Amino acid sequence: MYKSETERICNIVSFVVGTTLTWSSPVISKLQDLETTPFEIPATSDEMSWISSLLPLGAVFGPFIFGYLADRIGRKYTLLICGVPFLVCYFLLAFGKVLGIYYAARFISGLAVGGVFTVIPMYIGEIADNSNRGALGSTMNCFLCLGLLFSYALGPYVSIVAFNIVPHYYVSNEKHDLAKSALQKIRGNETDSIEKELADIQAKLKEEGHGTFFDIFKSKGLIKAFIISVCLVAFQQLSGINAVLFYAQNIFQQAGTSLKPAVCSIIIGGVQFGTSFITPLVCERLGRKILLLMSATGMLIAEVPLAKYFDAISKSIGMGPSFWIFAAFCVAAIPFCLFYVLETKGRSLQEIQNALNA
Secondary structure: OHHHHHHHHHHHHHHHHHHHHOOHHHHHHHHOOOOOOOOOOOOOHHHHHHHHHHHHHHHHHHHHHHHHHHHHHOHHHHHHHHHHHHHHHHHHHHHOOOHHHHHHHHHHHHHHHHHHHHHHHHHHHHHOOOOOHHHHHHHHHHHHHHHOOOOOOOHHHHHHHHOOOOHHHHHHOOOHHHHHHHHHHHHOOOOOOHHHHHHHHHHHHHHHOOOOHHHHHHOHHHHHHHHHHHHHHHHHHHOOHHHHHHOHHHHHHHHOOOOOHHHHHHHHHHHHHHHOOHHHHHHHHHOHHHHHHHHHHHHHHHHHHHHHHHHHHOOOOOHHHHHHHHHHHHHHHHHHHHHOOOOOOOOOHHHHHHHHHO
């Protein structure tokens, strides 16, 4: 009961993040239209580029802020605080009449996006069993993709108060009775292994200590984990995911499709939402590496035709070369995932750490 409730809450947060990521796609054309823009004059292409780019910029700083808070006040309260930037962002976007307010709103929302993508994986990793950690985490992607179909969603944040603090936080603050109680809620009737799991948590936290960011570079395993994490995120971003999500309508408009650009962008969201249900079903069966390889290969296959098409209609610096760059990073991601990324299927967090240190 509790695990499914926790999973629902995480999925709701992912849904709101999805709505934030795709906010700019339908709004760009409205801000550039004299009749629909809230500004005195329509926004220029450069100004729209800033509106789109400030969210990823804010997301760069979000993990440092909310990652620090997660260790100090716990995952639950950090996620509650993450809701504040989203609320501020949508309030500013709803009532803002000045371009600078839109800039500030998008940067603030980026801080929250970076925080959510930092804290939720930590939370899932701490409450999930080794056998279903991948599936539980990947179901969040279903709701992230569902959020891509919408422009805003503030109401679901009310449900976040149902979060309970994870046992890791209680153990780190030497509240062992509360840690045991929290673990019993998470595991349900599975009480036989609770004492052993609490001991594992204590050993893990004792080994981790209270290090700093620079302590990462003192351990071979942590350095390897850091490189894998940074490179995977870099490949995802450099594959053009944000460009496609933020400018979906513009891309289809310039492509000259017979369908309305708005309809095409909805189709993208619908396809993502539909296919995202496949991941939880096969994640524990196939493993993480094969899914990463399939993802990189699929993006490569999709972006090469786009690059060739736009290159044919635009020989200057424009959308054509952009898609070639995105495709090149997809090519680079394939050998990286194949030879360097560690398979974590069915392994505990401690087993993963041991493999990284090997």
